[in-house]
Amino acid sequence: MEILHEFANNIWTVDGPVVRDMGIWFTTRMTIVKLSNGAVWISSPVPASFTTLEQISKLGDVRYLVAATPRHVWRLERWHTLFPNAELWASRPTLFTLQQGHLPITGYLSDAPAHAWSADFDQMEFKGNPLLSEVLFFHKETHTVLLDDIIQRTPPAQRNALADVILKLEGAPYPDGAVGLDMRMTFIDRGLARRSLEKLLSWDFEKLIIAHGACFESDAKQYVKRAFKWLEK
Numbered sequence: 191m192e193i194l195h196e197f198a199n200n201i202w203t204v205d206g207p208v209v210r211d212m213g214i215w216f217t218t219r220m221t222i223v224k225l226s227n228g229a230v231w232i233s234s235p236v237p238a239s240f241t242t243l244e245q246i247s248k249l250g251d252v253r254y255l256v257a258a259t260p261r262h263v264w265r266l267e268r269w270h271t272l273f274p275n276a277e278l279w280a281s282r283p284t285l286f287t288l289q290q291g292h293l294p295i296t297g298y299l300s301d302a303p304a305h306a307w308s309a310d311f312d313q314m315e316f317k318g319n320p321l322l323s324e325v326l327f328f329h330k331e332t333h334t335v336l337l338d339d340i341i342q343r344t345p346p347a348q349r350n351a352l353a354d355v356i357l358k359l360e361g362a363p364y365p366d367g368a369v370g371l372d373m374r375m376t377f378i379d380r381g382l383a384r385r386s387l388e389k390l391l392s393w394d395f396e397k398l399i400i401a402h403g404a405c406f407e408s409d410a411k412q413y414v415k416r417a418f419k420w421l422e423k
């Protein structure tokens with residue numbers, strides 16, 4: 191059963207179910223942050239038990255539900271019924287966005303943090319890819335970067351032989367994972383992508399939370415540099 195894991199001060203993660211997308215099984219994870227104004231902010235919400243929902247509610251008022259990547263927008267719907275007063279924030283719609291359209295989105299995420307969480311986070315859209323307008327967050331207090339889909343580390347227990355072959359071909363085998371080949375190929379504007387990488391590396395981070403695979407509790411910047419080596423000129 192999923193439990194609330196304290197990742198760092200004021201940040202918790204919850205591992206959700208294993209899901210299948212484009213032929214590969216992925217582990218899933220959501221991130222819960224208690225903002226300095228007392229509100230609870232949740233990124234990439236996953237299905238959760240009553241016990242987990244109760245634990246989250248004890249942290250404070252759930253005010254913000256965030257889908258920072260097009261592939262996670264659909265997850266907002268159920269959570270919106272659970273927390274109808276929470277604002278919904280999503281990454282800019284693309285052809286990759288799952289189930290957009292009917293959700294009462296408060297705003298689309300950009301390079302500027304919303305006022306409500308600007309004391310806690312910096313944020314940036316990783317540009318250069320017309321399909322994936324993923325937005326990354328930097329939690330200033332704990333020097334943690336939150337990233338959803340660009341980097342993935344698919345654990346062996348969740349894979350089958352076909353997935354093994356696909357991930358090897360993608361250049362993102364376990365345990366390192368990386369930015370998969372399909373993802374790399376859709377970064378059409380490499381100049382814009384390089385500028386985004388520079389911005390990401392300018393953040394003073396040591397920890398990294400990813401939505402698919404094991405997170406990093408230290409030395410995350412070195413890992414991110416390796417994962418984006420393909421972007422070098």
Ligand SMILES: [Fe+2]
Nearest residue numbers: 261338339401
């Ligand atoms: Fe994802």
